[in-house]
Amino acid sequence: MAEFVRFQSAVPNKRGRFPGVFAMANGLRSEGLLNDDELRWLEEPNTAANAAYTDPSTVTPDCYDSVLNPGARSWFKSDASELLQMTAGYLQLLDCHGIQWMELRTRTPGRIVYEDTVQVVAVPYNYPEHWPFGGAGQTGA
Numbered sequence: 001m002a003e004f005v006r007f008q009s010a011v012p013n014k015r016g017r018f019p020g021v022f023a024m025a026n027g028l029r030s031e032g033l034l035n036d037d038e039l040r041w042l043e044e045p046n047t048a049a050n051a052a053y054t055d056p057s058t059v060t061p062d063c064y065d066s067v068l069n070p071g072a073r074s075w076f077k078s079d080a081s082e083l084l085q086m087t088a089g090y091l092q093l094l095d096c097h098g099i100q101w102m103e104l105r106t107r108t109p110g111r112i113v114y115e116d117t118v119q120v121v122a123v124p125y126n127y128p129e130h131w132p133f134g135g136a137g138q139t140g141a
Contacts (some may be wrong), residue, residue: 002079003037003077004106005104006105009101025042049086049112053118063121
């Protein structure tokens with residue numbers, strides 16, 4: 001069974017979402033928080049990533065649609081070693097700016113709405129539709 005990896009913000013944004021690593025790094029740029037060297041560095045992996053990897057929304061335009069696919073988020077396939085290596089530089093940039101992030105791993109990222117050789121976009125499972133146990137009166141830790 002495949003395993004998936006996601007690097008995301010450790011805290012939600014103002015919309016209650018947890019942006020991924022690329023969105024956070026580009027957010028630093030958008031907010032004017034990067035110095036000239038960091039801006040030059042960021043341009044290189046962004047250009048390489050755009051050339052090497054598919055933007056899921058160009059293949060499946062509604063994959064991030066908040067009505068059709070609420071909470072959809074990207075996950076890397078754990079065997080996408082080149083993409084994961086590229087991600088390390090982005091994580092270092094976040095660390096340099098004190099941006100808290102976390103790494104998530106799962107074999108079940110949710111309902112997959114897009115997939116290619118290195119990534120999936122999945123809508124998280126939700127309660128009660130996907131809760132695997134019985135009904136009322138259930139207790140647990």
